[in-house]
Amino acid sequence: MGKVMAVNISEKRGTQKVNVHTVKLIENYGLENDAHAGNWHRQVSLLSYEKIEEFKEKGAPVQDGAFGENLIVQGFDFRTLPVGTRLKCNDVILEITQIGKQCHNGCEIFKIMGDCIMPREGVFARVIHGGVISEGDEMDYA
Template sequence: MKTIGKVIDINISEKKGVVKKPVEQGVFIEDYGLEGDAHAGKWHRQVSLLGIESFKKVEELGIEGLNHGDFAENITTEGIILYELPIGTRLRIGETIQEVTQIGKECHVGCAISKKVGKCIMPKEGIFTRVIKGGVVKPGDSIEVL
């Protein structure tokens, strides 16, 4: 059975280490990442994803006023526990196919996200992918575990 999730938001920033802002759609380029985003490039962490479920955990800690993109995620998702996906898992997201390359990451010192939010959830629950097949992704698109 295929697991189906949903894209809630596409978020972008021109600089690393800052919160991202939602955009109407994202153009994802094969083996590069999200067009116009500071984290795109020919490396293993081209795209970052974080589930709305993780946002809810932080809100339950009493942190209010969170916006999608505050954790610097490119794609805010719903319906899939992302950090439980094995590395190498392929996802069909909108028109794209992306492969999970890393679960979590080290949070760098002086990170704007942990300063604003108080706690960054990306290091434990965010995942990273590389773009296998490029295309457009929009809020509302489905995410399918292949």
């Protein structure tokens, strides 16, 4: 079981996501008002709180949303979960569709640190059932 530590969106592509603390997830679309939502396989991005904290210990100056992640969740090592894994948080059901991604050229974190955790630690999911997720909510396997 995990705990949602942050809920991040960006209203425009190319801008850093910011913590909005609570958000509505729309079935087969993603997070309401998030620029990366849509009818595709990467509707929601998730990153482990523990992995972010480990990266911060190396001196990374990162805040919630810095990696482009929508949900920061404590208690899950997402990269170990296979594609197809379903997660439940309140009424929301997410299905993991992709593990990791290629970091775009010029990532600010990579420029500063010489490394970025999103390509190997982040996962993407689609919204199977919508609802509301807020900081502090519990997440578990569906």
